[in-house]
Amino acid sequence: MNPLHPGLLQEVAVLGAHCDDIAIGCGATLQLICRARPGLTVRALVLTGGSSVRADEEHAALSALCGPASVHLTVLDLPDGRVPEHFAEAKDAVAGLRDDSDVDLVLAPHAGDAHQDHRLLGEITPTIFRDHPVLGYEVLKWESDLPRTTLYQPLSAADIDDKLQVLRTCYPSQAGHDWFDDEAFRGLARLRGVQCRAPYAEGFVTDKLTLDLSSPSRGRDQEGESR
Template sequence: MFSTARNTLVVAAHPDDEMLGCGGTLARLSAQGAHITILLLGEGPLARGTEAADARANARLSAQRAASVLGVGTADVHFASLPDNRFDTVSLLDIIQRIESLAGRVQPDLVLTHHAGDMNQDHRLTHQAVMTAFRPLPDSNPLSILGFEVLSSTEYTPPQTAPPFCPNVFVDISVTLEKKCLALQEYASEMRPWPHPRSIEAVKHLAALRGCFCGCEAAEAFILYRTLL
C-alpha cells in the first residue's frame, strides 16, 4: 500500500492533527518520492477580534513550516477555514464539496484522515465527510483510506459511546519519528508539557507502544477503512 502510493491526500480537522496523526508516515512517504497534499479544514485555535486573525495566521504559518520539515511544499498545504469546534454549524455537503474539489485535482491513491470515533466533533465530521467524498462509485479511482489517531482526542472517547480505535495497519516510523517531533515543534502554541497527551514525550511513548505491536522501535497506527487490491 505505502510502497505504491504516489499521491497522498491528508484531510485533517485542525492544524497539528495531521502531524500528531501521521507525521512520521508523511515523512516516510515524502522520502520515497510520493506527492503529499494536506487539507486542513478548520481555521485553527478559537479566538476573538484581532487575536483571532493573529491566531489563524499563526496556525497557517505553523502548518506550512511543519509540512516543510517533512519535505511537503507550502503550496501543497490547503486551508478551508471552517469555524474551530463548530463544524456542526456548517452544512455537511459544504465540507464534502471542499474535499471533493481538492481531490479532483490531486487524484489521490492514498487518503489519510481521522478515526470515526474521536471525542472531538470536528474530527468525527471530517471522517464522515471524507468517507462520503470518496464513496466507491463505479467510475472512481481505486484508493486506500486509513484513519489515524490523535492524542488528546482519540483516547478520550469511552469505548461504549463510539467505535474504539482498534488499529490493523502499522507504519514503521523508527527512522522518521524525530522528523515528526521536529514538525510538531512548529506547533509550539498547541503542544503541552508532559504528562499532557499532546506533548513530545507522549508522542514518543505512543510511537514506542505502537512499535511494540508490530515488532519495530516506533510506529504509527491506522484503521483500514477501504482498499482495493
C-alpha cells in the first residue's frame, strides 16, 4: 500500500446523523488524528439526540476520543429516522458549521448509506464543503449496505481496543442492539485491515481528492534512494 501524507491538520469537522455514528464510523481515525496533533480543533455536529441522554453519551465519547484536542460539539434534536423531512434545517446546520470554522478535513457518513438519515447527511456534506476533502465513513448496522471503501486508516490492535472501550462505556443506551458489540465492530475493522494489509483499519469512501505531488518525496535520502 502506498500511503498519502496529508499536510498539517489544524481543524477537522466530523458530522453524524445520530449520536454514536461518529464513534462507530471513524472513532479510531479521529483518535489517531487528535493524538498526533494535540492542538487540533474538532468541530462536531450531530443532527439528532439533542436534550436527551444520547447527547450526554456523545459528549462523553468525543471527550474520550479526542483527548487533548479542543472539541466543539453541537447536537440538534431533529427526529430520528425522519431527517429527510427536515432537509432545510439539516442543510442549514451543516452550512453553519462550515461558516463558523476553517476546517482542513471533513468526516461524514458516505452518501450510499441505506439509512435515510445517514444518506441525506452524506449527500449534503460535499455540496456544502465544496473545497474540502470529504471522507465518507461507514456505519455498521442491520442493513447489508457496506460500501466499496477506497481509502483506509490502518489501525493496530491497541487502536481498535481503545475504540471499542469508548463504544462500550460511553453508549450504554445502545447495548441492547444485537449488532452493537465488540465482535461485530472488531470483525469489520479486521476485514478493512485485510484490504489494506494492516491488523485492522477503518474504511472510507471519497468521490474526489486533489493531489499535490510537487513537494519532495518522503522516505528518500539526499541521493534519491529509498530508505
